[in-house]
Amino acid sequence: MANLSTEFLGIRSPNPFWLASAPPTDKQYNVERAFEAGWGGVVWKTLGEAGPPVVNVNGPRYGAIWGADRRLLGLNNIELITDRDLEVNLREIKEVKRKWPDRAMIVSLMVPCEEEPWKKILARVEETGADGVELNFGCPHGMSERGMGSAVGQVPEYIEMVARWCKQHTRMPVIVKLTPNITDIRKPAEAAKRGGADAVSLINTINSITAVDLDNFAPEPTIDGKGSHGGYCGPAVKPIALSMVSEIARNPETHGLPISGIGGVTTWRDAAEFIALGCGSVQVCTAAMTYGFKIVQEMIAGLSNYMDEKGYESIEDFRGKAVPNVTDWQYLNLNYVTKARIDQDLCIKCGRCHIACEDTSHQAITNMVDGARHFEVIDEECVGCNMCVNVCPVEGCISMEPIAGVDPRTKKPVDPDYANWTTHPNNPAVWAKEAAE
Amino acid sequence: MSEAPRERDVKPGRLDADSYLELFSDLHPPLDRHEAHVEADRCYFCYDAPCMTACPTEIDIPLFIREISADNPLGAAKTIFDQNIFGGMCARVCPTETLCEQACVRELAEGKPVKIGLLQRYATDTAMAQNKHFYVRAPSTGKRVAVVGAGPAGLACAHRLAMRGHEVDVYEAREKAGGLNEYGIAAYKTPENFAQAEVDYITAIGGITIHEGKALGRDIALERLTRDYDAVFLGMGLAGVNALGDADAEAEGSLDAVGWIRDLRQTTDLSTVPVGRRVVVIGGGMTAVDAAVQAKSLGADEVTICYRGPKERMKASEYEQEIAKIRGVTVRYGMLPKRMIASGGVVTGMEFERDGERVVIECDEVMKAIGQSFTPEALNGSGPSITLERGRIRVDAEGRTSMDKVWAGGDCVNAGDDLTVTAVAQGRDAAESIHTMLSSGAS
Numbered sequence A: 001m002a003n004l005s006t007e008f009l010g011i012r013s014p015n016p017f018w019l020a021s022a023p024p025t026d027k028q029y030n031v032e033r034a035f036e037a038g039w040g041g042v043v044w045k046t047l048g049e050a051g052p053p054v055v056n057v058n059g060p061r062y063g064a065i066w067g068a069d070r071r072l073l074g075l076n077n078i079e080l081i082t083d084r085d086l087e088v089n090l091r092e093i094k095e096v097k098r099k100w101p102d103r104a105m106i107v108s109l110m111v112p113c114e115e116e117p118w119k120k121i122l123a124r125v126e127e128t129g130a131d132g133v134e135l136n137f138g139c140p141h142g143m144s145e146r147g148m149g150s151a152v153g154q155v156p157e158y159i160e161m162v163a164r165w166c167k168q169h170t171r172m173p174v175i176v177k178l179t180p181n182i183t184d185i186r187k188p189a190e191a192a193k194r195g196g197a198d199a200v201s202l203i204n205t206i207n208s209i210t211a212v213d214l215d216n217f218a219p220e221p222t223i224d225g226k227g228s229h230g231g232y233c234g235p236a237v238k239p240i241a242l243s244m245v246s247e248i249a250r251n252p253e254t255h256g257l258p259i260s261g262i263g264g265v266t267t268w269r270d271a272a273e274f275i276a277l278g279c280g281s282v283q284v285c286t287a288a289m290t291y292g293f294k295i296v297q298e299m300i301a302g303l304s305n306y307m308d309e310k311g312y313e314s315i316e317d318f319r320g321k322a323v324p325n326v327t328d329w330q331y332l333n334l335n336y337v338t339k340a341r342i343d344q345d346l347c348i349k350c351g352r353c354h355i356a357c358e359d360t361s362h363q364a365i366t367n368m369v370d371g372a373r374h375f376e377v378i379d380e381e382c383v384g385c386n387m388c389v390n391v392c393p394v395e396g397c398i399s400m401e402p403i404a405g406v407d408p409r410t411k412k413p414v415d416p417d418y419a420n421w422t423t424h425p426n427n428p429a430v431w432a433k434e435a436a437e
Numbered sequence B: 001m002s003e004a005p006r007e008r009d010v011k012p013g014r015l016d017a018d019s020y021l022e023l024f025s026d027l028h029p030p031l032d033r034h035e036a037h038v039e040a041d042r043c044y045f046c047y048d049a050p051c052m053t054a055c056p057t058e059i060d061i062p063l064f065i066r067e068i069s070a071d072n073p074l075g076a077a078k079t080i081f082d083q084n085i086f087g088g089m090c091a092r093v094c095p096t097e098t099l100c101e102q103a104c105v106r107e108l109a110e111g112k113p114v115k116i117g118l119l120q121r122y123a124t125d126t127a128m129a130q131n132k133h134f135y136v137r138a139p140s141t142g143k144r145v146a147v148v149g150a151g152p153a154g155l156a157c158a159h160r161l162a163m164r165g166h167e168v169d170v171y172e173a174r175e176k177a178g179g180l181n182e183y184g185i186a187a188y189k190t191p192e193n194f195a196q197a198e199v200d201y202i203t204a205i206g207g208i209t210i211h212e213g214k215a216l217g218r219d220i221a222l223e224r225l226t227r228d229y230d231a232v233f234l235g236m237g238l239a240g241v242n243a244l245g246d247a248d249a250e251a252e253g254s255l256d257a258v259g260w261i262r263d264l265r266q267t268t269d270l271s272t273v274p275v276g277r278r279v280v281v282i283g284g285g286m287t288a289v290d291a292a293v294q295a296k297s298l299g300a301d302e303v304t305i306c307y308r309g310p311k312e313r314m315k316a317s318e319y320e321q322e323i324a325k326i327r328g329v330t331v332r333y334g335m336l337p338k339r340m341i342a343s344g345g346v347v348t349g350m351e352f353e354r355d356g357e358r359v360v361i362e363c364d365e366v367m368k369a370i371g372q373s374f375t376p377e378a379l380n381g382s383g384p385s386i387t388l389e390r391g392r393i394r395v396d397a398e399g400r401t402s403m404d405k406v407w408a409g410g411d412c413v414n415a416g417d418d419l420t421v422t423a424v425a426q427g428r429d430a431a432e433s434i435h436t437m438l439s440s441g442a443s
């Protein structure tokens, strides 16, 4: 059986599944239940500086969007960092680490953007025996209004500065948690690396309003008639997280920088995708909050099953394997021509492919053939866009198949050799170059 | 028949009060909001949806289901009523398993169609419970139309005509409007006096006057209607029942199933309805199934449907037959009725021929459900003849009969399949045709 154990920044854990810093990791009771269920590690709910803790709203703090059958697809929260006393948290962290030495114990931190508070809190965390710290530069609501969280994460110079302080004041590995509320994720990652951080983790939550109450005309969740933006997470954010992870993984400046992947991880497959993009561990919040800690059993079984099938003995065998295949659009092979193919035995004749293509794409799927309801791709029109595949309710019913010979749409032979936009005759840059020569 | 003559066992009150309630309660309990949303989520919003094509009234099913999903059940109800003002009744009585739900792509995908009928009921019930009306009459045209028969065909026609601004007089032979919705449909499909509630809901649009107890051919003549009105619609259904012929006998316990159901439907206290201990029902259609199931539900011990043909040819759908079996009714095929056995003027059994052999079933009652027939006397006795075809009124695609100014639809015409929903479609379409004629000033 595959070995799922990981060593991330020298921190060992029996599997790559960590709980992200959030309510599931806010106290000893939860964290011990998580470890009993099988989680490989936790990032403890973000601690603030000593003194009176932050307060949370006492009204609703979550909003959500749902798919069919009210399956939760996206979650939004306006919760702050831990609202429990620092001393209580530290005591519990120490206790849990002592009881569960084989699990990763990372402590998330957020204190004002000055050297002294960071120095102070790092010393306190070290006393607990925790394995590392994660700097929360991501929280997009509340704390950011106070100059912390994403307010730091949006300014690369601050990230670099704080990371440097932390590296100076602790021997523990330092992970910088990035906010996605930024235009170019590579910049904060580069800054973290310059500051000496050992790793980055991403993504934290995305600014969001999940709904507007149409009776009270206020965003949801509504607290006494008003609402503010929250942070978005759950399955809906996974594509954004994967893209940001890939940007950092393939950026020459940050390539090789350890990454802990976060954002919408719900099943083993999601986790494996983050790992394939280079992540050494994955963190989960919403899925655990939706279904409870037991889901890790599916993740462990699914990942090890996948690895066995593929013959991978450890996570390292496939970690980062997808990174070289993430490229820029301009390098995609324009001579790769596909056509949609409908498996008539699987087709249930719902007509969704037809209307998607007819109304919004390329008029390339029939709905009637010889007076009978029949859905078939018209190769002369199909541009190979894949839209029909995405709307078909039957998995595997429509597939995209590469063709050779003459493309019935363009009436031109399909060139078997690779060629991309950089050399395409329609590319203005190519004309300019030719003109210069 | 070697046994000594036995006591004929026919009596009311075979069950306790709770059993009647349970056995005559809704066949399919309505969906609540949660169930409706879960079910609506299953719909794929198909293009040119097969379910819609399979609906005789062509309700925009994907649209109304989407409206339910989007928490707009009233919008869904309007989408349904736009095509079918009897959407509430149809949701209860349509054999969906051979109509929309048979065509649903999820039937093909996984053998479990979207529950279109129940969703339709959810939407229409919501609107009717709120007494929400969607239609206002167009400005009066000053035209008057007579409708004969207040069944689904007649009232669907009347509603559409009233909507278009015409004045409608409905002549109904019986005491109550509703046609077979009131007098025929099985009690467990439409409990709580739904049929009358629906008639009220439909006629609330205004401009429709129902004259009960007025029969064409008896109290009024077609000649007079064509003279006094700008147009006439005939929606008289099938007033006659087919006879068993030589196999029949004049005996107590020899019952016409339609009449028996009619009486049953008008009973307020089911425990007063007598039923035999052993009942034989002859026929293979919905009426046979309904009579058998209701006899069984009244406490009959042994109920046997005897159909002359093979299983595949039975008109009642597979699903209806299934219901009969679940309710404890025995269904026997290839049973050709030969002779009713009576002694002392009372039925004691029924003799059949099956694969050339004689089969006798002892029983206390024989219910004949071998089809209804159109009785043309009402027409021809009162006015110039209207062309019939295969025993029913011949109409063209728009519902026009051979007689000027006279339209027809529902069971009394030759074009349908004897379903409520088809009657509604034909009544509605005839109304549009009448409206077109009246607006063109051709009358």
Ligand SMILES: Cc1cc2nc3c(=O)[nH]c(=O)nc-3n(C[C@H](O)[C@H](O)[C@H](O)COP(=O)(O)OP(=O)(O)OC[C@H]3O[C@@H](n4cnc5c(N)ncnc54)[C@H](O)[C@@H]3O)c2cc1C
Residues within 6 Å of the ligand: B093, B094, B095, B148, B149, B150, B151, B152, B153, B154, B171, B172, B173, B174, B177, B178, B179, B180, B181, B184, B185, B186, B189, B214, B215, B216, B217, B235, B236, B237, B238, B239, B258, B261, B286, B287, B290, B378, B409, B410, B411, B412, B417, B418, B419, B420, B421, B423
């Ligand atoms: C027992 C039984 C069960 C059925 N179950 C179902 C079912 O589950 N689902 C389904 O879809 N269909 C069912 N049907 C069929 C369905 O009821 C009919 O197809 C439908 O009612 C036809 O509508 P209609 O308006 O044409 O006729 P009817 O409903 O028969 O209405 C005709 C009306 O005209 C009146 N009338 C008749 N003669 C005259 C006259 N001379 N003057 C004035 N008025 C007159 C009658 O009193 C009646 O009110 C069933 C039928 C029967 C008999």
Ligand SMILES: Cc1cc2nc3c(=O)[nH]c(=O)nc-3n(C[C@H](O)[C@H](O)[C@H](O)COP(=O)(O)O)c2cc1C
Residues within 6 Å of the ligand: A020, A021, A022, A023, A045, A046, A075, A077, A079, A080, A081, A082, A108, A136, A138, A139, A177, A203, A204, A205, A232, A233, A234, A235, A237, A262, A263, A264, A265, A283, A284, A285, A286, A287
């Ligand atoms: C209620 C809630 C509170 C959170 N609090 C924190 C926090 O204190 N510190 C932090 O770094 N991230 C916090 N997060 C963000 C999560 O750690 C995680 O980055 C994000 O939810 C994306 O992962 P997911 O899609 O698996 O939920 C919080 C998320 C939620 C839902």
Ligand code: SF4
Residues within 6 Å of the ligand: A339, A340, A356, A357, A361, A362, A363, A364, A365, A377, A381, A382, A383, A384, A385, A386, A387, A388, A389
């Ligand atoms: S791939 Fe795109 S263009 Fe081709 S048939 Fe499908 S939807 Fe139409």
Ligand code: SF4
Residues within 6 Å of the ligand: A342, A346, A347, A348, A349, A350, A351, A352, A353, A354, A375, A391, A392, A393, A394, A397, A398
């Ligand atoms: S979307 Fe899929 S199932 Fe539906 S008609 Fe097209 S190919 Fe068939």
Ligand code: SF4
Residues within 6 Å of the ligand: A350, B042, B043, B044, B045, B046, B049, B050, B051, B052, B061, B062, B065, B103, B104, B105, B106, B114, B116
């Ligand atoms: S066929 Fe079924 S899935 Fe398609 S629109 Fe109709 S009810 Fe919905």
